[in-house]
Amino acid sequence: MGTVLKVADNSGAKTVTCIHPARGKKVARLGDTIIASVKELHQKKGERILSANNTGDHNVKAYKVKKGEIVKAVVVRTAMPFSRRDGSVIKIDENAVALLNKHQDYRITKKRNLHKGRRAGRPIGKRVFGPVPYELRKKWMLAVLTLAEDTA
Template structure:
């Protein structure tokens, strides 16, 4: 496993800096591995689009939902936007059952979003809070941090339920 990984690294490295690695493979492999690791860890974060699976961070009963439609934006939804999703995993006796189509507000997104002052904010994961069609949350609790931009989107109820506001 490790050997195959190293060989892949050296192949990548060769195309980066020509035949340099052929002269002294032992000296360069370590640096190649480092570069490769960075490439793997820094995944390009993008919009929440069709088939994006999001974590549900409320007590509505759903665990994971898959986005089937972003209600705003051509490319997809971002932090604070509303999506339509289908429930993929759910707790056995919750309000929301598996396979149901629900509305949700994206409260955490790994893709950065500009703030009103020009700086940017990003989160660890993609998370959603399930709401009904009127925008009222289905659950009664919200876990983890949520951005204060939800106030502009008229989701004050989610903000009051949340423990941390970033």
């Protein structure tokens, strides 16, 4: 639905707009995968932005995504409060996502068997900024948890 989300990784995108949640859901909650469109890119002072395949000046910063590109993302923070089993309630002030690549990921289950993941796989960025709730572990988003600087 048109929700503007902050990008929590260093893939180069600043904001994305949710097109629709993946797998036929009506709403996306923490750990769900969404389809999004990149709306805004980060730009440092005095730098021009090019996509990763363009070449040019030495002061040009190349990003892994382009404006208007359709990407998959996992929701890492929501403004809607969620409760844990111990009775505590977690509420974060913003909605944020981490961008994912478009390839299917192979995850290891508890039985140590490889199975094809239901969501697109690995994060595009190398770091995830801000707090990331521990509940992503239940959704098999361990790669995002590993890259996060703070686990709430």
